[in-house]
Amino acid sequence: MITKDEILNLENTLYGAIQNRDTEVLDNLLHTDLLFIIPSGQTITKEMDLQTYREGNLKVNEITPKVEELHIIADLAVITLQMELKGNYNNEPFEAKYKYIRFWKKFPEGIKVVGGSGMAI
Template structure:
């Protein structure tokens, strides 16, 4: 798996998060996703998609500050630090966050099977 391929997937994910494109997010997220958000809550795929679908989570800007890619056979781990702005519910957010994602190659398509997000202080 090439590093530029996973960077393209990460960019596709970033754009889908910005536009709350649930169709693309659905394609990129594995059905058995386990995601731990910055509150320590464990979310599955449907909860992640519903946050975008309902508008509870809305990003207005996501800028990648740096990114590391670790390819491992049919799996890739990414660590991405971003600056983001948006809203969660009615509360504005403007933070730096660090996302760790585990992408797995399933029949030629990369899907996020696990992830974690932390606020950078």
Template sequence: MDTKQQIEALELRLIAAMKTSNVPELDVLLADNLIFTNHNGHLVTKQDDLETHRSGNLEIYSIDTSAQLIEVLNDTTAIVSVVKDLSSDYDGHISVGIFRFTRVWHNSGGQWQVVAAHSSQLVS
């Protein structure tokens, strides 16, 4: 499997883990030093993200992917840009919209993890 195929598979694992709030899987896929800027401009750490899933305050109803672009820079870095049609409930607030996510995957010691991510809401 080439690097692009590996990243495609990891993206599928990440979305599946997000949908089911699979904290152990998210813990593996997200780097400890994750920097994530959400669509509100707030900085979210790995621990923040895991706690959101662990607490049950987040329920993702659906995530549909389109316009995925994967750029492999080298054996250790890949960038993903993807559009997601997302509906969720976060702490009692329903959110429905179309978002563009950019994720940076880094391979350290043979393990790919998300080290940085950003989301922007395109349509609400």
């Protein structure tokens, strides 16, 4: 079973890893078979996501999350949230608000993100 507190703690760990471009922590949080739809509409894999951080293409300086819904369904958690992000992508500054859905699933090795989507709002 997964608890809401576990998911909220993992979300906070995820935000820290994104801001610090900590690919080791991201590697541990993202499932090998992750599929995520980014705001452009492209579907990316775990490796594609990690590569973005390794290459320094995405730098997020500020993340302000606001959780909307968090549902636990047995060994799966579904969270929806709004996030204000500030940073730069390919050296272009950005400041935007996004809506995300993320799916966390419990495995023997821990709880990992298996899928999600983000869109600008």
